[in-house]
Amino acid sequence: xxxxxxxxxxxxxxxxxxxxxxxxxxxxxxxxxxxxxxxxxxxxxxxxxxxxxxxxxxxxxxxxxxxxxxxxxxxxxxxxxxxxxxxxxxxxxxxxxxxxxxxxxxxxxxxxxxxxxxxxxxxxxxxxxxxxxxxxxxxxxxxxxxxxxxxxxxxxxxxxxxxxxxxxxxxxx
Numbered sequence: 001x002x003x004x005x006x007x008x009x010x011x012x013x014x015x016x017x018x019x020x021x022x023x024x025x026x027x028x029x030x031x032x033x034x035x036x037x038x039x040x041x042x043x044x045x046x047x048x049x050x051x052x053x054x055x056x057x058x059x060x061x062x063x064x065x066x067x068x069x070x071x072x073x074x075x076x077x078x079x080x081x082x083x084x085x086x087x088x089x090x091x092x093x094x095x096x097x098x099x100x101x102x103x104x105x106x107x108x109x110x111x112x113x114x115x116x117x118x119x120x121x122x123x124x125x126x127x128x129x130x131x132x133x134x135x136x137x138x139x140x141x142x143x144x145x146x147x148x149x150x151x152x153x154x155x156x157x158x159x160x161x162x163x164x165x166x167x168x169x170x171x172x173x
Contacts, residue, residue: 050165056122057164063119064173067156070100070114082106089152091139097130097153123160123170135159135171144172 025033071093077083078092083104085092094100103113124133135157138149162170 053165057170059122060158060170060173063121064156064158067097067115067119071153071155074100074104074114077106077112082108083112089139091152091154093139093152093154095152097136097156119156121158121160123158123162133159 100114121133137155139154
């Protein structure tokens with residue numbers, strides 16, 4: 001009987017020592033975990049910022065391509081006399097971008113819309129007015145003009161001071 005008590009006492013001590021080690025992590029273990037998390041954060045944050053910038057640039061390129069394609073289609077329809085020349089400037093470009101969204105009546109009597117909605121600049125504030133987001137250029141305006149001639153819309157450029165990932169100025173796209 002004496003020996004069985006000794007075994008029980010030994011088992012109880014073994015159980016107690018395991019419970020003490022299971023109470024929590026040591027300071028060294030916590031520091032190692034913090035260092036690992038810090039390293040991951042230092043690596044992940046710039047990658048996430050670059051990814052967000054790349055997505056905005058892709059969206060802007062797509063928007064500019066859509067608007068420029070719509071402007072060219074309008075000009076081609078004016079030159080082909082598919083729509084009335086009275087709706088266009090003397091150079092064949094639309095007087096406003098809203099005309100491309102609202103649509104114009106074609107020579108066949110059908111409404112022709114060139115854009116589904118007004119373009120949005122991904123680099124501008126979400127609540128900004130159209131003129132705050134874009135720099136409109138007319139056919140006779142210089143490519144770097146800040147003031148629109150007010151006669152027609154030949155091109156649009158984004159209003160931003162950001163630099164693209166390839167090093168070019170986004171405002172000049």
